[in-house]
Amino acid sequence: MKITFERRATLSRPVLFAAPLIALGLAMLTSLILFAALGKPAGQALYSLLLEPFVGWYNISEVLLKMGPLMLIAQGLAIGFRANVFNIGAEGQLIIGALFASALPVYFPEGASPLMLPAMIALGALGGATWAAIAAGLRVRFNANEILVTLMLTLIATQVLNYLLLGPWKDPNGFNFPQSVIFPDAALLPILLSGTRVNISVLAALLISALAYVMMRYRFSGYQLLVGGLAPRSARYAGFTEARAVWVSLLLGGLMAGLAGACEVAGPLGQLQRSVSTGYGYSAIIVAYLGGLNPLGIVVSAFLMAALFIGGDNAMVSADLPVAAVFVFQGLLLVFYLGSLTFIRHRVILNWAGRA
Amino acid sequence: MAPLLQLSGVSKRYGGVQANAGIDLSVDAGSIHAILGENGAGKSTLMKLIYGVERPDEGQVLWQGQAVTLSSPSDARRLGIGMVFQHFSLFETLSVVQNMALIVPGSKGELAARIRDLGAAFGLSVDPQAMVHALSVGERQRVEIIRCLLLNPALLILDEPTSVLPPQSVALLFDTLRALRAKGMAILFISHKLEEIRELCDTATILRQGRVTARLDPRQGTAHDLATLMIGRPMPPPVHPTPHGLGEERLALSNLTFANDDPFGVSLTDVSLSVRGGEILGIAGISGNGQQELAALISGEIALKSGGKAVMLMGQPVGDLGAAARRQRGLAFVPEDRLGRGAVPDMSLADNALLTAHSRGLVKNGFINRKLERAFTADCIARFDVRTSGPQAEAGSLSGGNLQKFIMGREMMLEPSVLLVAQPTWGVDIGAAADIRQRLVAMRNAGAAIVVISEEIDELFEICDRLQVLHKGRLSPSVEVAATSVAKIGTYMIGAVA
Amino acid sequence: MSLNRRSFLKSTLAASTALALPVPAFADDVLNVALIVPSPAADVGWSHTLELGTKALEAKYGDKVKVTLLENIAEGPDADRIMNKTAADGTTFLILGSFGYMEGGLKLAKSRPDMSILHASGYKTADNFSPFGARYYQGTYLMGMAAAALTKSKKLGCVGAFAIPELITSINAFTLGAQSVDPAIEVSVVWVNSWFDPASEQQAAKALISQGVDVIFSNAQDTPSVIQTAEEAGVYAFNLNSSMKTYAPTKYLGVVGTDWAPYFLQSVEAHLAGTFAGASAWLSMAEKCVFVADWNPDIPADIVAKITETEAAIESGAFSPFTGPITNQDGAEQVAAGVTLGDDMILSMDWHVKGVTTPLPK
Incomplete structure (x- = not known):
């Protein structure tokens, strides 16, 4: 038997919306069986995983809190991905951004200047961009693969963070624990909804998403990146240099990741810790692709991914699911989503007679 | 005896376009059958149906009198149908012999030997170990032809096979095809070179707008008659440029030497040329002799590391500048590859206009002016007779000829001081090709300096003032077209003259 | 048809309502x-x-x-x-x-x-x-005594998670315990800066062994990596919290174990009675939280007797490992003779005793 996948010429909008629903249905069905086999309350587990993140302001605020950095980083990465520049090291850029931003409150722990916070944000963006610039420079100058370089730089960033937290930046009154002083109020982002932890950085992330949309849709610079991604030889033909695309992509990606890092330390963390990121830089890659690399799509996918993460944590707390079962559910959802997308975009042709 | 291949009432529709309507066709063993038609007439669709790439909506296909369903090219190949495509189906990251081995059984050593034999027999010389990505368009087509012949098909479909061959090799190929016919092979031959069809083919089926408009013996009647049947109106007369006063020198290469890092690329040695306003310089030669490199060195896609004076544009040294800087100084360029170089296939025509026309006020303060972009594109579509649904159509959905008209139009609308055109009519139908040539001559008459790199020697003789021949990275001295002959240039092309 | 559709909707709604019901499994008395x-x-x-x-x-x-x-x-x-x-x-x-x-x-x-x-x-x-x-240090002091009896190179080693006071006190007590048996003993330390990093722990253990260390203290690592590496290399090792004897059947020195049950029970009881009061709890052998167990049979009988004696003294409060005279790494006297360090000094300990050869990271 021969199976071929043929790309469908046109897709209707309702069909495209069907993909996530089919994925959800299949993932729910599979996990119901799985959770039941584990002897866990399946209904409660699914409620916690899928619905609870959207129930009540508090839950939604937590989703927004998690969405902010995911969205911010994914927007930056998507710009590069569309230009065929693959920055896989947003995690490292986030860490360096957090480091740069933390320098101010670490050296001025009593600081009360209203300029402290804006300066931290700017430093964070600068830090992330600087870290990414190393990869850009190596790529442009020596043609070093940016995937490897950004990934390796992440490992270095982690060690720099360790060094500072175990050494010069450790809280002098913190009994040698690897973390900085608690930041003063002047170094913290204002809370958006009182009684919750969500701060104004989520608005900034939305604003930046809008800017990313404008850039990719209306700006000539965005257009040049798109051409470079879709048809590199066309870009060369038109005189759009690859070096420029590499610089723009990596600097923007690094800048946004650095910004996310600054917003984490100035937001929910309130100090510099070793666990400054729980894998935001990697999850953002998934968010970027799930959003179709489209700035508007990324807003939606970041929200849904954040909800999925929160739901997973909830299911551990409320339905007593082991953490592995949560990962399995989240994995199933992604696999089924990508699978249904493939089946919707392509026609499957079964040829029973064919032997070739 | 039943015909080898018979189609009756075959129709195919793509969305709103009736590509083929009620086609009847009968191909006998031991004959060469021409399929004639303009771009969009339905030739390519018809060939895809025969080769199993697409399935007909209606109608029947008979092979040796038996009804068959061709659901894939491998079905067709099993029956004994081979095809050489106009757009190539080679894996760029593999070598020639590796590409062959994907389809043709046998060890790579044997295959390499057979490739060399066939190449020698038909003047289709190709290095079996060369990587496909390093081959020129012409060389890739040779690989395609050889790959088909390796399978000893009963029916061979050739889609414009001669467009990349030098005159001497065309004669050799025709000898081969005639020999194959004598052995009982049927050949479906698609070409717009009407003289060739008259010379080679026994039967011709003419398509227009998806329907068969005539079946005839091409040896009866003139090329002009065939063309009229094909395009449905009298042929435009050829345009020979008339001598007139020349302007200042606009583009000059002086002793340009370029060492290519790519082991399969061509290095250029001591290349010199000079073009003045109001003339067309033709660069003749077979693909793979340095045409790609020469074009890229002029366009700026390859910039020299030093020695900018080797390339002078409008009196300024530009050899070390990139493509964008040279465009700013008045250069425009139509490359030989339309999809993926001259145009981005997945982008709309409007966005493709922006590719090089952004300097025409389409971008303001970094923002794209969509209104102007659409207006420019619509203007280009109208003025250059691009057949498409409109500025929002994807470039990849256009036929080769229409896309070429669009790119040519876009570059011409930039009103360049110097226009560089590579293979202007490759794969373009006769009506569109005549139109393109007319426009090039009109631009020359308006004072532009034009360089045309082409394999089509007739074309060069029709429109150029002077010719130079590129062979193995060296450029021959310039000769006046009026003072030379096709035969003389042909000898330069195969390197018979030092 | 419409009926079918309606009943379908109904059952879907019913299903989603069932899903939407949070299950607060707690009642007032649980x-x-x-x-x-x-x-x-x-x-x-x-x-x-x-x-x-x-x-x-x-x-x-x-x-x-x-x-x-x-x-x-x-x-x-x-x-x-x-x-x-x-x-x-x-x-x-x-x-x-x-x-x-x-x-x-x-x-x-x-x-x-x-x-x-x-x-x-x-x-x-x-x-x-x-x-x-x-108070892990109470147990590590005893481990130090056993280690001193077994070492041939007189070099002991420690793979530590973070250089925080809790771990520093454990190392210092370990060193003092060893020196109580043999004053020439030296201890080197490798910090891996993680609670859980099997690969780094293994590397650290190997590095110590290659320097001649023949007893290793796996200080607050949550993996058996160090213990396994020691067993393979034929050197003794011990760890904290729970026994890892199964990972080192022949070379397991013993465990400084912790039993949180008494403390948890007591705290829950207070919580239920409404008398829970926040206070720092630093649990000791006397409170049955810290214990030593799984001693290696290679330890000579006279040392075992000495250890048992010291253990009883620690448990009764008669003896504290941090009793002067204690000199620090620089050779200066840190605790005067006859003085016993108070809890606040131990809880904020940021210095090593003499005999620990590795400087403390600053």
Whole structure:
């Protein structure tokens, strides 16, 4: 038997919306069986995983809190991905951004200047961009693969963070624990909804998403990146240099990741810790692709991914699911989503007679 | 005896376009059958149906009198149908012999030997170990032809096979095809070179707008008659440029030497040329002799590391500048590859206009002016007779000829001081090709300096003032077209003259 | 048709309503306890001993207590959210199993005076927020005595997680215990800066062995990596919290174990009685929290006797490992003869005793 996948010429909008629903249905069905086999309350587990993140302001605020950095980083990465520049090291850029931003409150722990916070944000963006610039420079100058370089730089960033937290930046009154002083109020982002932890950085992330949309849709610079991604030889033909695309992509990606890092330390963390990121830089890659690399799509996918993460944590707390079962559910959802997308975009042709 | 291949009432529709309507066709063993038609007439669709790439909506296909369903090219190949495509189906990251081995059984050593034999027999010389990505368009087509012949098909479909061959090799190929016919092979031959069809083919089926408009013996009647049947109106007369006063020198290469890092690329040695306003310089030669490199060195896609004076544009040294800087100084360029170089296939025509026309006020303060972009594109579509649904159509959905008209139009609308055109009519139908040539001559008459790199020697003789021949990275001295002959240039092309 | 459609909708709605029903499994008379730990609760190690402690709660109270284990929770905003969530779900007794949960836990304690929170190895206290820890140093002093009897190279080693006071005191006591048997003993330390990093731990252990170390102290590592590496290399090793003898059948020196059950039971009892008061709890051998066990049979009988004697003295309070004279690494006297260090000095210890050859990271 021969199976071929043929790309469908046109897709209707309702069909495209069907993909996530089919994925959800299949993932729910599979996990119901799985959770039941584990002897866990399946209904409660699914409620916690899928619905609870959207129930009540508090839950939604937590989703927004998690969405902010995911969205911010994914927007930056998507710009590069569309230009065929693959920055896989947003995690490292986030860490360096957090480091740069933390320098101010670490050296001025009593600081009360209203300029402290804006300066931290700017430093964070600068830090992330600087870290990414190393990869850009190596790529442009020596043609070093940016995937490897950004990934390796992440490992270095982690060690720099360790060094500072175990050494010069450790809280002098913190009994040698690897973390900085608690930041003063002047170094913290204002809370958006009182009684919750969500701060104004989520608005900034939305604003930046809008800017990313404008850039990719209306700006000539965005257009040049798109051409470079879709048809590199066309870009060369038109005189759009690859070096420029590499610089723009990596600097923007690094800048946004650095910004996310600054917003984490100035937001929910309130100090510099070793666990400054729980894998935001990697999850953002998934968010970027799930959003179709489209700035508007990324807003939606970041929200849904954040909800999925929160739901997973909830299911551990409320339905007593082991953490592995949560990962399995989240994995199933992604696999089924990508699978249904493939089946919707392509026609499957079964040829029973064919032997070739 | 039943015909080898018979189609009756075959129709195919793509969305709103009736590509083929009620086609009847009968191909006998031991004959060469021409399929004639303009771009969009339905030739390519018809060939895809025969080769199993697409399935007909209606109608029947008979092979040796038996009804068959061709659901894939491998079905067709099993029956004994081979095809050489106009757009190539080679894996760029593999070598020639590796590409062959994907389809043709046998060890790579044997295959390499057979490739060399066939190449020698038909003047289709190709290095079996060369990587496909390093081959020129012409060389890739040779690989395609050889790959088909390796399978000893009963029916061979050739889609414009001669467009990349030098005159001497065309004669050799025709000898081969005639020999194959004598052995009982049927050949479906698609070409717009009407003289060739008259010379080679026994039967011709003419398509227009998806329907068969005539079946005839091409040896009866003139090329002009065939063309009229094909395009449905009298042929435009050829345009020979008339001598007139020349302007200042606009583009000059002086002793340009370029060492290519790519082991399969061509290095250029001591290349010199000079073009003045109001003339067309033709660069003749077979693909793979340095045409790609020469074009890229002029366009700026390859910039020299030093020695900018080797390339002078409008009196300024530009050899070390990139493509964008040279465009700013008045250069425009139509490359030989339309999809993926001259145009981005997945982008709309409007966005493709922006590719090089952004300097025409389409971008303001970094923002794209969509209104102007659409207006420019619509203007280009109208003025250059691009057949498409409109500025929002994807470039990849256009036929080769229409896309070429669009790119040519876009570059011409930039009103360049110097226009560089590579293979202007490759794969373009006769009506569109005549139109393109007319426009090039009109631009020359308006004072532009034009360089045309082409394999089509007739074309060069029709429109150029002077010719130079590129062979193995060296450029021959310039000769006046009026003072030379096709035969003389042909000898330069195969390197018979030092 | 429309009927079918309607009944379909109905059943879908019914299904979704059923799903939407949160199941608050707690009733008024059931105490909901949650334990949050940073690593997976494996069969050995820190998280495991905490889990064992909560099992004692279940054993005593039966249906009246429900324990939820939340494992592999990264320190930071996620942990904060999870502790808030479990509080909202009805947990009123919370055990936080890592230092990094401190700030979030304090915030929660302030907003929920009805809750009682225990926090491992921290240093901040609130009315309903108690930091707790174990006096591992009491056990490591005894281990040092055993190690001194077994070492041939007179070089002992330690693979440590973080250079925090708790771990520094363990190393110092280990060194002092060894020197009580043989004053020439030296101790080198490698910090891997992680609670859980099998690869680095293995490398660190190998590095120590290559320097001639023949007894290794796996100081607060949550994996058996160091123990296994030592067994393969034929050198003795011991660890904290729970026994890893199965990973080193011949060269296992012993364990400085912890039993959290008495403390958890006592705290829950206070919580239920409404008398829970936040206070730093630094649990000792006397409180049956710290114990030593699984001694290697290679230890000579006279040393075993000495160890047993010292153990009894420590348990009774007659002896403290940190009794002067103690000199620091620079050779200066840190504790005068006859003086015993107070808890506050031990809890903030940021110096090594003489004999520890590796300088303390600053």
